[in-house]
Amino acid sequence: MVDINIPELNPEMDVYRIGTLMELVRALALSFADDGKRVKVCVQGSMGDGALAGMPLQLAGTRKILEFMDWGDYGAKGTFINIGSIGAAEVEEQDDMFILVAPQNAVGNCIIDDLRAMTNAAEHRPVILVNARLKDLPGSSGIMQTMGRDQRLKYAASFESCYFFRLxxxxxxxxxxxxxxxxxxxxxxxxxxxxxxxxxxxxxxxxxxxxxxxxxxxxxxxxxxxxxxxxxxxx
Known part of the structure; x- marks a missing residue:
């Protein structure tokens, strides 16, 4: 499991030019597809229930962008490249590897459990995180989620960083x-x-x-x- 980190121009903000990130993900996925790998590109879905349902602003509309991107002239999308969500249910036998786009915790909701379930289901297959933000955030009440915090931090640290870029x-x-x-x-x-x-x-x-x-x-x-x-x- 590896982590690619290319921070946005302002790391304190929750948004940046999403098109740049999508171009990176496409180039990365197509490079593995060229080697005959079946790649699943995943974006986390809405988290929470009722009025608390939502996703980080940075990821709003990201999956739709991925679905409509040009994935080449040779029918890579639907064969060697598929789009999915983050979770154990998305791991299928034919998948060779997974690219997870900017998985991150949101206030009151933690992506770690879904992420851990997915990596466990993937077993030995590579899982690549692009611009992950897995630090703990406050709960919906404004209080840090302390239960299981050590385990969450340990899991987040288990990914090996392979690339980092910052202006x-x-x-x-x-x-x-x-x-x-x-x-x-x-x-x-x-x-x-x-x-x-x-x-x-x-x-x-x-x-x-x-x-x-x-x-x-x-x-x-x-x-x-x-x-x-x-x-x-x-x-």
Missing amino acids: LYYAGTQYPIMGAIRMTYPDQYELYKRVDESPGKEKYAILSTFTQRPSTDEINDAFQGKPRGFLSGIL
Whole structure:
């Protein structure tokens, strides 16, 4: 079980350009389908009952987008690629692997139980999470759901991160983009600086690599070449 994480431009917000994420999911699914794998792409459904029923804003309409996307000229959708929901009932014998789109907890509702049931049913088959957000959230009463919290956190941590990408800005801003940090399996972190080449054109030049995620001070040092402790934050 692995986790691919490409955070939105503002990690504190619940929305971002969903089209970018869908393009990533399509490219990922088609790459496995090209190798003859039968891939099920899953989005969590509505959680809760009655007035509490709903789903995270980020995922609203996502399944419909997936259903209507162009999945190629060779009939991949319906054969090598199928669309489903998150849950044990979605795991079928013919499925070779599963791509789960942004599974996340919502206030008052936890996706962990459905996710755990699905991975248990999948057994040895690969399960890939794209932009999962599995941290605990308050219950509908505003109080953190404490029952079983340790088990939920342990399960969330059982996924191995294989890719991570985040843009870097000056502290407290979202403009301009200063660079980016990327992690590729196994734990190779690469730090890039955005360089303007000409009007309307830019490139990302690699500054440094790390075996662990670099701290703010290490990123500042790499960007400005000054001793640690004398720099204003970039993150």
